[in-house]
Amino acid sequence: MILPKLDEIDALDRCALRVAWREVVPRSAPPRMSQVFMRRVLAFDIQAQLYGGLPKNFLRDLDKAANGKTASSKSPGLKPGSRLLREWNGVTYVVDVTEEGFVWNARTYRSLSKIAHMITGTHWSGPRFFGLSKGSPK
Incomplete structure (x- = not known):
């Protein structure tokens, strides 16, 4: 061939x-x-x-x-105790990584994307928004 x-x-x-x-x-x-x-x-x-x-x-x-199973919701390389910082429109946002998920504003979320959506008002990839993946904001 x-x-x-x-x-x-x-x-x-x-x-x-x-x-x-x-x-x-x-x-x-x-x-x-x-x-x-x-x-x-x-x-x-x-x-x-x-x-x-x-x-x-x-x-x-x-x-x-395809078989209805979900992959791990944790972003790669994040361990409990890690802290993520992101400045958006002049405000610095802090997210802590815990065993249960991600803590922001004293609430625990299972998804970084949910937090990114709440911060920006639009749908973002959470790992990308917080600079954890390729094409991340600078």
């Missing part, structure tokens, strides 16, 4: 995309799938074949979620 090169995918028309699809993906392309989405799926599958696909722990968590 000859895999198309990633930088060549953008130049393929619909017919060429379907030919590449048959080489890369083990099922037929949906008949009405947009060319943009076909390119994304092809690029992902080519990279997965070249570099090994998704991490095993991600696949395990995905399988658990």
Whole structure:
């Protein structure tokens, strides 16, 4: 099997995309799938074949979620006794990590995202809002 090169995918028309699809993906392309989405799926599958696909722990968590089980609600690397600080609109917010969850304003929450939503009034990823993940605010 000859895999198309990633930088060549953008130049393929619909017919060429379907030919590449048959080489890369083990099922037929949906008949009405947009060319943009076909390119994304092809690029992902080519990279997965070249570099090994998704991490095993991600696949395990995905399988658990599909079966109705929940993953751990704690953010990675946070231990009870940790303290998170975030300045927002000139106000510094302090969140303490406990065994039960996250304490802010003398209330315990199970989710950092809930606290971030209460602070900002909009939906945020809690770990991202508090600077714990990629793409975190500076």
